[in-house]
Amino acid sequence: GAVVSQHPSRVICKSGTSVKIECRSLDFQATTMFWYRQFPKQSLMLMATSNEGSKATYEQGVEKDKFLINHASLTLSTLTVTSAHPEDSSFYICSAREAWRGTRDIFGQGTRLTVV
Amino acid sequence: GNSVTQMEGPVTLSEEAFLTINCTYTATGYPSLFWYVQYPGEGLQLLLKATKADDKGSNKGFEATYRKETTSFHLEKGSVQVSDSAVYFCALSGTDFNKFYFGSGTKLNVKP
Numbered sequence: 001g002a003v004v005s006q007h008p009s010r011v012i013c014k015s016g017t018s019v020k021i022e023c024r025s026l027d028f029q030a031t032t033m034f035w036y037r038q039f040p041k042q043s044l045m046l047m048a049t050s051n052e053g054s055k056a057t058y059e060q061g062v063e064k065d066k067f068l069i070n071h072a073s074l075t076l077s078t079l080t081v082t083s084a085h086p087e088d089s090s091f092y093i094c095s096a097r098e099a100w101r102g103t104r105d106i107f108g109q110g111t112r113l114t115v116v
Numbered sequence: 117g118n119s120v121t122q123m124e125g126p127v128t129l130s131e132e133a134f135l136t137i138n139c140t141y142t143a144t145g146y147p148s149l150f151w152y153v154q155y156p157g158e159g160l161q162l163l164l165k166a167t168k169a170d171d172k173g174s175n176k177g178f179e180a181t182y183r184k185e186t187t188s189f190h191l192e193k194g195s196v197q198v199s200d201s202a203v204y205f206c207a208l209s210g211t212d213f214n215k216f217y218f219g220s221g222t223k224l225n226v227k228p
Binding site: 042104 | 124215
């Protein structure tokens, strides 16, 4: 079946550096990809929606200059956390939607980011 | 606005026990409701869904009924197995299916 590969699964970085997380759809083309964030014991919160070849749409309260999203191809979206701070430590997860799948979004396994 | 509330875990059960994970929602309009499951080291997988009131979603022995009157979508299974140990997320999607709203997840531990 369709798989979304998210990389890395865990990353530790120093405060002030940038971190890139990749989300790849394997065996299908994703017209839309979604990025979520989850704080401990809280809901998965949608951060942004990205459509291939266009700018991402960010949810209210999400800093677009801090969380850079690029969806340059139909199989790859990247999330870059710029100038990371300890409060950016969280679980980030992406999902990919193929045009005909409707509500059947395919999720990656998530990335645990720790900023020290 | 839209939101989902589900019971806090972890839930620890013995094998063959009955499982209920509560989920209630707040939504405008007529949302679709979902249960996703995340096994260790894997992505979220759709477990079941229901798109309108009184629909029952079912899969792998799990069931959930869309109750509009109580705004609930509780997940149940009659006899859990060790292999059911995972994190379960309740979610809703609005009428345009564009965005998902998730609960905080409930971790289930099933002991042999």
